[in-house]
Amino acid sequence: MKHSRFIRVLKQSVPTTFRLFLGIVFLIYGLVKLYPGQFGVPGPDAVTTNGEGFVMAWTFFGYSRIYEIMIGLGEIISALLIMIPRTATLGAICYFPIVINVTMVNYVFEIGVQDLSTVMTIMCMILLWLDRDRLLLLLEKREKEETSL
């Protein structure tokens, strides 16, 4: 039985929406990390407005400019990979640990954008789930190689 046009279109447009949304958000955050920079030592009033955890995290991440640039580059590369259809699976694999780390930092340091990062993590998990057949093929191939050795 053939699916209706609506279901058929949604099956394509929802993953595409997730990919482009995740890509654009990470592209914005990654570019901001490169220039002018997202982290740094906050001002003295930041403790009262943003909390102690925020100040500690931002001071830690902003201590090294090279570290900040590396985080930004990781976000930009995974964003580009996830937006290009041919490299979307690889992009989702690269994207997942980064977005999990961002979500954990947001929660444990109480940064304040937990909802956005949680939604992004769920979207990335759904994309990985939709690509599960390809990902399982990687494991299957490795098992075959191991048995042949």
Add this chain to the structure above:
Amino acid sequence: MTSFMILLLVVIFALSTGYYWIRDLQRNPKQDSRSPSDLKH
């Protein structure tokens, strides 16, 4: 989530759904369309 992110999500969804809808219409032009003979039953 900020309103900008929600707006971005809605815009991307609308554009991608529109794109795939038009592409599906071009590939399957007769799908979902009923002929008068179907309605007689």
